[in-house]
Amino acid sequence: MSIIELNHINVNFKNSQKESIPAIKDVSLKIPTGQIFGIIGYSGAGKSTLVRTINLLQRPTSGSVLFNQTELTNLKPAALRQARQKIGMIFQHFNLMDSMTVRENILLPLQETTLTPPQKAAKVDVLLNQVNLTDLADQYPRQLSGGQKQRVAIARALVNDPDILISDEATSALDPKTTYQILQLLKELNAKYHLTIVLITHELEVVTALAQNVAIMAAGEIIETGPTQQIFNNPQTSFTQELIQYSKINPAWEVTDV
Ligand SMILES: Nc1ncnc2c1ncn2[C@@H]1O[C@H](COP(=O)(O)OP(=O)(O)OP(=O)(O)O)[C@@H](O)[C@H]1O
Numbered sequence: 001m002s003i004i005e006l007n008h009i010n011v012n013f014k015n016s017q018k019e020s021i022p023a024i025k026d027v028s029l030k031i032p033t034g035q036i037f038g039i040i041g042y043s044g045a046g047k048s049t050l051v052r053t054i055n056l057l058q059r060p061t062s063g064s065v066l067f068n069q070t071e072l073t074n075l076k077p078a079a080l081r082q083a084r085q086k087i088g089m090i091f092q093h094f095n096l097m098d099s100m101t102v103r104e105n106i107l108l109p110l111q112e113t114t115l116t117p118p119q120k121a122a123k124v125d126v127l128l129n130q131v132n133l134t135d136l137a138d139q140y141p142r143q144l145s146g147g148q149k150q151r152v153a154i155a156r157a158l159v160n161d162p163d164i165l166i167s168d169e170a171t172s173a174l175d176p177k178t179t180y181q182i183l184q185l186l187k188e189l190n191a192k193y194h195l196t197i198v199l200i201t202h203e204l205e206v207v208t209a210l211a212q213n214v215a216i217m218a219a220g221e222i223i224e225t226g227p228t229q230q231i232f233n234n235p236q237t238s239f240t241q242e243l244i245q246y247s248k249i250n251p252a253w254e255v256t257d258v
């Protein structure tokens, strides 16, 4: 079963001369329910643009987006808003509201729901506990470390009980230890709640540590996809070979003296 099915997605942007520039070129992709699915590629490959089509933050120029068998591109605004509640998203720069406390930030996506205030508060308490931030509930984002901010963002993304969490370079701004803790949390959420996670990264070690399947992106296309171990043990494209060659998990990787 696939929770997400992208079929023949194209995204074109207009440049300053009003010329159409393709950012995503005929991408088809199935994301299996309950998995951690990695998308890896260099900067500018189109990773963010592609995953933003999953919740139609970016409308594709053409192609179809199925979420739990529902075609999202045909939905009316109210139905799309409802579907989007089931797609959580976290980003490199956290995107928290600076003027709101941790608790208020997590509460924010519940505004559109019919829950009573005590029900909302109870929900936030459960999540605070889950991401280990109960003691910091009344702090403001500026009082938090990067890892703590990302945990607030994760709690906020989970507050509507999404079926899928999209993580767009969510650990890129964090140090290695904090990265490890956030990845550990994502892995726990996947194992405990069968939460499907799409993990966008340019760090190979993040994908190999967590993802069962991976798609390799370059220049707006998926050039290789399959089980992570298989792809990295036996890369079929020179691009993937290069990606592995320059990754930190390659023991041969070292900067030569100059
Ligand atoms: N709103 C936009 N308008 C015009 N061009 C855009 C827009 N968003 C992205 N692009 C272009 O589309 C291409 C893909 O960008 P995208 O942000 O998806 O890459 P990425 O793989 O996420 O890169 P990074 O690893 O740096 O985040 C780039 O060439 C970028 O300049």
Ligand SMILES: [Mg+2]
Residues within 6 Å of the ligand: 047, 048, 049, 168, 169
């Ligand atoms: Mg990006």
